[in-house]
Amino acid sequence: MSALLSVRDLHVSYGAIKAVRGISFDINEGEIVTLIGANGAGKSTTLNTVAGLIRPESGTVEFDGSSVVGVPAHKVVARGMALCPEGRRVFTQMSVAENLEMGGYTRSDAENKETLEKVYAHFPRLKERRGQVAGTLSGGEQQMLAMGRALMSKPRLLMLDEPSMGLAPILVQEIFDIVKQLNDAGTTILLVEQNANMALSIADRAYVLEIGTIKKSGTGAELLVDDDVRKAYLGG
Amino acid sequence: MDGVALIVSQVLNGLQLGSIYALVALGYTMVYGIILLLNFAHGDIIMAGAYILWIVLAQLGLNPVVAMLLAVAGCTLLGVVIDKVAYAPLRNAPRLSVLITAIGVSYFLENGAQLIFGADAKVVPSFAPVSSIQVGGLSLSFVALITVLVTALSTVVLTFLVQKTKLGKAMRAVSEDMGAARLMGVNVNNTITFTFAVGSALAGIGAVLYVMAYPQATPTMGMMLGTKAFVAAVLGGIGSIPGAVVGAMLVGFSEVFVSAIGLSVWRDAVVFLLLIIVLIVRPTGIFGRTMSEKV
Numbered sequence A: 001m002s003a004l005l006s007v008r009d010l011h012v013s014y015g016a017i018k019a020v021r022g023i024s025f026d027i028n029e030g031e032i033v034t035l036i037g038a039n040g041a042g043k044s045t046t047l048n049t050v051a052g053l054i055r056p057e058s059g060t061v062e063f064d065g066s067s068v069v070g071v072p073a074h075k076v077v078a079r080g081m082a083l084c085p086e087g088r089r090v091f092t093q094m095s096v097a098e099n100l101e102m103g104g105y106t107r108s109d110a111e112n113k114e115t116l117e118k119v120y121a122h123f124p125r126l127k128e129r130r131g132q133v134a135g136t137l138s139g140g141e142q143q144m145l146a147m148g149r150a151l152m153s154k155p156r157l158l159m160l161d162e163p164s165m166g167l168a169p170i171l172v173q174e175i176f177d178i179v180k181q182l183n184d185a186g187t188t189i190l191l192v193e194q195n196a197n198m199a200l201s202i203a204d205r206a207y208v209l210e211i212g213t214i215k216k217s218g219t220g221a222e223l224l225v226d227d228d229v230r231k232a233y234l235g236g
Numbered sequence B: 001m002d003g004v005a006l007i008v009s010q011v012l013n014g015l016q017l018g019s020i021y022a023l024v025a026l027g028y029t030m031v032y033g034i035i036l037l038l039n040f041a042h043g044d045i046i047m048a049g050a051y052i053l054w055i056v057l058a059q060l061g062l063n064p065v066v067a068m069l070l071a072v073a074g075c076t077l078l079g080v081v082i083d084k085v086a087y088a089p090l091r092n093a094p095r096l097s098v099l100i101t102a103i104g105v106s107y108f109l110e111n112g113a114q115l116i117f118g119a120d121a122k123v124v125p126s127f128a129p130v131s132s133i134q135v136g137g138l139s140l141s142f143v144a145l146i147t148v149l150v151t152a153l154s155t156v157v158l159t160f161l162v163q164k165t166k167l168g169k170a171m172r173a174v175s176e177d178m179g180a181a182r183l184m185g186v187n188v189n190n191t192i193t194f195t196f197a198v199g200s201a202l203a204g205i206g207a208v209l210y211v212m213a214y215p216q217a218t219p220t221m222g223m224m225l226g227t228k229a230f231v232a233a234v235l236g237g238i239g240s241i242p243g244a245v246v247g248a249m250l251v252g253f254s255e256v257f258v259s260a261i262g263l264s265v266w267r268d269a270v271v272f273l274l275l276i277i278v279l280i281v282r283p284t285g286i287f288g289r290t291m292s293e294k295v
Ligand SMILES: Nc1ncnc2c1ncn2[C@@H]1O[C@H](COP(=O)(O)OP(=O)(O)OP(=O)(O)O)[C@@H](O)[C@H]1O
Pocket: A014, A017, A018, A019, A037, A038, A039, A040, A041, A042, A043, A044, A045, A046, A086, A194
């Protein structure tokens, strides 16, 4: 079986700064795969490149068997990949409903109507606050909105960049529960997290990124008990 | 003329002038709102519109309706071409480079017009159907009334476009966060070009209404108009659509008021004085938001 997303020998630079130095990984349909690593390891760079926001220096990115390198971000979404970016980046001056509408920008009104109900089912709080301006939502609600917005494009692969960032533990648990539910409902997930413990415990497989290269990979369960990983990312 | 008639006609004058400024200021503010560019070439679009009217009416002798449509279409096209040729290649360039380019485009248009049409004013044949209409015993300028009506209608249509349509929402999304808008599937480049098109169409409407009142075309006519509209946009809070309209009305009314009390030589100075005062009291303009989260 061929992978849903397949990245080979990817190199990405910002001018002279080499952020990603030849990484390769695969994601199979139906999996939760997590990318963990310290600040500046190149996790966001990797996601942004896959989503088409950044052009790689070299390497290949194949989604569902066809190359997406050089495909602009606004066309990548339509192919079935959505990125929920680091820092949420909801449209703060638009309402919750308008943000979700933007998420379905590449879909028809009829599809959006249907997807919206599903999104509201996952995030009932968004439905209650659909008329509220997104900038006035709490951090947790904004994260839910960012995830809901990404889901509106009906992605086959949902990429989440640090969804738990800055959230209280109880909300972190809620977010991770939702990620699991989404996966159970059939969405393939690529999850970037600093919260390695939580990420590894829900992931089928994981990759450890260090200064732009993949240092280790394995199943979530394997890496949770790996000595090096425990020392570096799980606080002993 | 009795007192009431005088006041009514002066208020109408203020509304008329304010309306013209509003149509131009809207384009300024929309382009600034989406790419933070002060498009100094925007006023020159009016000039282009005026020459189109002159060509179609004075040279070709065509119907005024055709002339008006061609002027608006020509201005829209010019705005799109300017964006595609001059600004689009600089989408990822520093803001200063784009600003300098805008000044260059403005000089290019003004000097181009001078080269083609000469420096002297071209007189556009009058194309208003009537000069005045009677309302309740008062004689009101037809051009002033139509200017105010068309501007009000344009503002309503624009507000609907920006608030309710898919393209308008894309414009707002791009203006807040281009990267996030891209991730939604928005073609940012086309959305920006569309913004130029809308702003230039409004300038084209402004050109038609302006030439109806002041029937001539000169290469530099867009400069002062553009500057006043720019002041209006900044007064109202640049990036804000209601701000542009309110700012333009303030500018229009101050000019008319200063002239009415016999100080017409001061009318331009008063506009800039107003700008200075507002910027001291409220640096973001009347409707302005703090732009801290931008850039
Ligand atoms: N726009 C940019 N311009 C220049 N350098 C950048 C840019 N974005 C990221 N970098 C650099 O690239 C490297 C990788 O950054 P990246 O954001 O991918 O890391 P990350 O793993 O997501 O970190 P974090 O956990 O802090 O989000 C860092 O050294 C960073 O400083």
